Amino acid sequence: MIPQETVNRVLDTVKVEEVIGDFVTLKRQGANYLACCPFHNEKTPSFTVSPARGFYYCFGCKKGGTAVSFLMDHERMTFSDAIRFLGKKYGIEIKEEEETAETIAARQKSESLYIVSEFAQNFFAGQLESGEGRALGYAYFKSRGLEDETIRKFGLGWCPTDRYALLNAARAAGHKEEYLVESGLCIKTDEGKVYDRFHERVTFPLHSVSGRVLGFSSRTLRSDKSVAKYVNSPQTDIYDKSKFLYGIWFAKQQIAKEDSCILVEGNLDMISMHQLGLTNVVASCGTSLTVDQIRLIKRFTNNVTIIYDGDAAGIHAALRGIGLVLKEGLNVKVVLLPDGMDPDDFTKTHTLEQVRQFIADNAKDFIGFKADLLLDEAGNDPLRKAELINDVADTIALIPDAVKRAVYTESCAQKFGIAQEILSNRVYRTHEGVLEEDKRRWERERADQERRNAQDSQAAEQTETRTVQLDGATGKKTVVKPSILEPVEKDLLKFIFTSGLDYMEFTKDNKYYTDPPMTVAEFIDASLQDDDALFEEGPRRRAYDAYFEYYDEGFSQDEILRRMTSGEDQEIVNLVVELTASRYELTEKNLRNSMTKPMTILVQQVPRAILLYHVKRLDKQLEEYKAQLRNPEVDAMMIMTEIAHLNEMRRKLNKTLGRN
Numbered sequence: 001m002i003p004q005e006t007v008n009r010v011l012d013t014v015k016v017e018e019v020i021g022d023f024v025t026l027k028r029q030g031a032n033y034l035a036c037c038p039f040h041n042e043k044t045p046s047f048t049v050s051p052a053r054g055f056y057y058c059f060g061c062k063k064g065g066t067a068v069s070f071l072m073d074h075e076r077m078t079f080s081d082a083i084r085f086l087g088k089k090y091g092i093e094i095k096e097e098e099e100t101a102e103t104i105a106a107r108q109k110s111e112s113l114y115i116v117s118e119f120a121q122n123f124f125a126g127q128l129e130s131g132e133g134r135a136l137g138y139a140y141f142k143s144r145g146l147e148d149e150t151i152r153k154f155g156l157g158w159c160p161t162d163r164y165a166l167l168n169a170a171r172a173a174g175h176k177e178e179y180l181v182e183s184g185l186c187i188k189t190d191e192g193k194v195y196d197r198f199h200e201r202v203t204f205p206l207h208s209v210s211g212r213v214l215g216f217s218s219r220t221l222r223s224d225k226s227v228a229k230y231v232n233s234p235q236t237d238i239y240d241k242s243k244f245l246y247g248i249w250f251a252k253q254q255i256a257k258e259d260s261c262i263l264v265e266g267n268l269d270m271i272s273m274h275q276l277g278l279t280n281v282v283a284s285c286g287t288s289l290t291v292d293q294i295r296l297i298k299r300f301t302n303n304v305t306i307i308y309d310g311d312a313a314g315i316h317a318a319l320r321g322i323g324l325v326l327k328e329g330l331n332v333k334v335v336l337l338p339d340g341m342d343p344d345d346f347t348k349t350h351t352l353e354q355v356r357q358f359i360a361d362n363a364k365d366f367i368g369f370k371a372d373l374l375l376d377e378a379g380n381d382p383l384r385k386a387e388l389i390n391d392v393a394d395t396i397a398l399i400p401d402a403v404k405r406a407v408y409t410e411s412c413a414q415k416f417g418i419a420q421e422i423l424s425n426r427v428y429r430t431h432e433g434v435l436e437e438d439k440r441r442w443e444r445e446r447a448d449q450e451r452r453n454a455q456d457s458q459a460a461e462q463t464e465t466r467t468v469q470l471d472g473a474t475g476k477k478t479v480v481k482p483s484i485l486e487p488v489e490k491d492l493l494k495f496i497f498t499s500g501l502d503y504m505e506f507t508k509d510n511k512y513y514t515d516p517p518m519t520v521a522e523f524i525d526a527s528l529q530d531d532d533a534l535f536e537e538g539p540r541r542r543a544y545d546a547y548f549e550y551y552d553e554g555f556s557q558d559e560i561l562r563r564m565t566s567g568e569d570q571e572i573v574n575l576v577v578e579l580t581a582s583r584y585e586l587t588e589k590n591l592r593n594s595m596t597k598p599m600t601i602l603v604q605q606v607p608r609a610i611l612l613y614h615v616k617r618l619d620k621q622l623e624e625y626k627a628q629l630r631n632p633e634v635d636a637m638m639i640m641t642e643i644a645h646l647n648e649m650r651r652k653l654n655k656t657l658g659r660n
């Protein structure tokens with residue numbers, strides 16, 4: 001447990017733009033920062049970070065919160081972990097209160113996986129210090145030209161030949177076998193035998209964007225073919241290879257700084273290049289690129305240079321994956337190394353300056369590269385040439401930017417010696433097809449989302465229905481829309497969060513006039529209490545209660561909001577950020593249209609918002625009564641009377657509001 005005062009100290013120190021800036025490239029715009037949202041896919045940035053308020057907010061997907069919420073949402077950290085992470089980043093000592101057995105037991109599974117992975121990392125790295133690890137693992141890394149500092153920086157290690165070395169060490173340190181197996185560090189056979197997955201191998205820890213060890217890749221030093229050369233961590237709760245790029249933790253800052261990312265295939269290639277001084281390099285670890293990996297790069301830059309070994313087999317394999325990269329709108333360049341060389345060899349035989357120069361001289365845009373390569377292979381065969389022209393046109397069609405497509409079309413037509421119209425026709429048609437396909441996919445995704453939402457609200461309805469059922473004693477399921485009050489409750493919260501401490505200055509002839517005047521928060525609260533009205537059970541109710549708890553302690557508005565957003569309840573944080581992101585953008589059209597008279601906005605709109613809220617509450621009650629009427633056992637007369645009564649109240653309220 002981290003004491004509240006430590007949490008507050010951390011939150012007072014962090015700069016939201018610095019924390020988010022580690023994961024997303026932020027562009028300054030006035031007092032704020034802007035970026036493409038890391039939570040949803042978009043082409044125009046709608047993700048804003050406000051240093052002054054300490055919040056981020058996406059106008060597209062409506063995600064928002066503090067630096068802590070960001071780490072929780074984006075990096076899947078727990079609240080305490082986010083605080084620890086920030087403490088480390090800002091050099092604030094986190095004094096933890098003694099943890100009870102229960103809280104240790106209650107920690108999430110993924111947390112246990114991180115911890116056991118961290119333990120394994122220290123264990124493997126430590127093995128290089130002496131004995132077998134020194135003689136084999138360390139000697140191997142040295143033979144590959146790695147310096148001690150590099151070995152340490154990338155946390156390289158050795159898993160001993162003894163198949164139980166890690167297992168025993170971890171057990172002795174109190175780690176559970178369950179997590180050793182879950183994390184993939186150990187393998188459990190069907191007979192229940194447990195042993196180290198990476199035994200007798202050099203190990204490379206796999207770091208997340210935020211620098212935590214997620215898993216390992218490993219390589220055997222044996223030459224016999226019966227042993228797999230590379231063995232990697234399996235998919236776990238914390239490691240997903242399709243979302244992972246080796247070295248991103250070490251390279252991300254330089255990638256953002258240079259606005260360019262170099263992509264190589266192997267771990268050692270990447271490490272050698274970093275050792276040489278090229279530090280914007282990441283490795284794809286052999287697999288062809290996935291959309292998630294591309295999006296990871298896109299958080300930091302739009303420019304990728306892919307370096308390939310100089311052999312033809314590698315190139316052809318690579319050609320296949322690149323369509324995705326182009327489709328995501330990245331600018332792709334390709335560098336072919338001299339025949340028979342991989343980046344590791346190349347960096348060892350050249351200076352930093354030479355490598356930089358070689359890349360600069362030999363980087364070709366991908367389309368031109370592909371065209372040249374295929375043209376070369378097709379030779380004089382007209383059929384194959386026609387095939388290749390279509391193939392290249394289809395590749396160009398993947399590029400989202402129309403100007404770039406036109407430029408490539410022109411240069412390729414020249415290259416092939418054909419009329420530009422022929423090529424551009426094909427590009428155009430295929431591009432439309434791609435768009436069509438995207439649209440269909442997008443619609444599918446949206447339908448999925450809607451179905452999920454429906455399921456969620458159904459679940460919410462069912463919880464809510466239970467209260468109705470108790471009252472009506474029906475036993476049948478009555479469906480009550482749970483969200484009917486959401487917009488109006490949000491409007492009230494919005495007034496409270498943005499102007500809660502402002503005074504309601506009614507004129508003396510106004511029926512709401514009081515002396516002394518009430519604050520907006522008091523006015524709303526008093527009005528709700530008059531009707532014994534409570535917000536619906538859930539985040540809005542909790543946010544309302546939290547606000548008034550701090551309000552009653554006499555804090556300033558800023559301090560109240562700061563306290564509300566520094567707690568663990570992320571639904572409250574989200575509400576505060578969402579409702580304060582833009583000042584008076586209310587949901588009810590009437591409210592927006594009523595700002596004609598020269599009265600202050602608050603004096604006119606707060607009472608209206610309250611009346612609207614009461615109307616919606618009546619609507620909700622009416623629905624509940626109507627639902628009860630379907631039950632033959634209830635006293636229909638009584639309910640009809642109630643309904644008539646509610647309708648009358650509703651009519652009066654609407655009249656006051658000037659609506660029918």
Ligand SMILES: [Zn+2]
Nearest residue numbers: 037040058061
């Ligand atoms: Zn978003």
